[in-house]
Amino acid sequence: MIQPFVNREQELDFLNKKYAENSAQMIVLYGKRRIGKTELIKKFIEDKDGTYILCTNDSTEENIKEMKDKFADLTGKEYFRDIDVSSFYSLYKHFSEEIGNRNAVIAIDEFPYLIELNRGVVSVFQKIWDELLIDRNLFLIICGSSMGMMETEVLGYKSPLYGRRTGEWNVSPMSFKHLKYFYPVYEKSDLFCLWAICGGIPFYLQKLDGSLTVEENIKKKILRKGEVLYNEPGVLLREEFREPKTYTLILKYLSLGYNKQGELSSVTGIEKGNLSKYLSVLENLRFIEYILPLGRKKGGIYEINDQFFRFWFRFVYPNLSDLEMGLIDEVYSRISPQLNAYYGKQFERLVIEQIKTKEVPLPFTFTDVRPWWHKENEIDAVVTNPENRDILFVECKWKNLDKIDAGRILSGLEKKSGSVQWNNESRKEHFALFAKKVEEKETLREMGYIVFDLDDI
Structure with a gap:
């Protein structure tokens, strides 16, 4: 089924603000496969002067050929298709001279495929950036799905591109x-x-x-x-x-x-x-x-x-x-x-x-959210703030609950919380219940409990 472009307001806002700086940009986009990075890039460049290049693991020569065709389309110069170059540096040298000071976007997707073909390509693109692109008005996007490779070979401290990027964004699943x-x-x-x-x-x-x-x-x-x-x-x-x-x-x-x-x-x-x-x-x-x-x-x-x-x-x-x-x-x-x-x-x-993305309101700010278990006891989530000594114990139930059932679950949660060793002498305890449906939520809230069901999420 064909769907409209959904959400990604934050990502687009980030990219457009960087684009509006009107200076050379190297933006690194990364995220798991199928998460929507390609559609994000295409949405970003749809009203801009730019080109989208999808790398493959066929061969370095095939990728250079693809870039030649894309540069010919972008510049309107057909000679790019037949230009005799055997390296990315030589190709980008011609391109940087031809593009001049145009405010153009070059989006290179699946960059890790180039690394797989030749690990030295990262150093080549460092040289391209330092010698050919940094003084141009180009917006270069380097994008990839191989999380480990993007974080080590592109973003890592030992990467030749380290310190060159002007922005980065880890594209996450939609909420x-x-x-x-x-x-x-x-x-x-x-x-x-x-x-x-x-x-x-x-x-x-x-x-x-x-x-x-x-x-x-x-x-x-x-x-x-x-x-x-x-x-x-x-x-x-x-x-x-x-x-x-x-x-x-x-x-x-x-x-x-x-x-x-x-x-x-x-x-x-x-x-x-x-x-x-x-x-x-x-x-x-x-x-x-x-x-x-x-x-x-x-x-x-x-x-x-x-x-x-x-x-x-x-x-x-x-x-x-x-x-x-x-x-x-x-x-x-x-x-x-x-x-x-x-x-x-x-x-x-x-x-x-x-809770982590603050989609539901809590009575205190927090620094950590994680489950807790010990032997037979288990609490679905514990939310903490060490500075204020606030702690929230969370129970989750995928079922419809009446007030009596909800009260029983919260009482059991209070009992289990005593086994959690965390600032026991001075902490401020809070208790929360999340369920598919909770009857008389307001009554439980008036009793001091934090109660949410699917209607609140």
């Missing part, structure tokens, strides 16, 4: 509130279910159909062989890794709840030393994250850091054999009883995201 622009007829609970499946990734959301129910979308757009989302994580893993088998195995068991390194080592058969290396790679590429509970410096857990990857590895990957045979209804009948528990866990993630 939950923007899903309504994709699916305006959906109820908020259904919008949450879509978020739990796709997160805020525009590419995934655009592959679903707003005329279908959530269940129908799962069946027809995710579980059906041949659809784009049917094997999307497998495609992305093959793009990142030549041999994705081991990484796929790790992600599979993470989705099933084997979150500690020792558990993963036992279930996958991967020796702990080697497993650490694989986990480090997945973490650097933002496929997974390491979560430490409040007050702990070790003993954390690993979790998949992408909603759709989490859903796909939990419900699609284990059933691929049946899905290949077209047994969609049979597979859905197996996963359907597990979906509510899955949504419940994702509701916890949404609440933490909403």
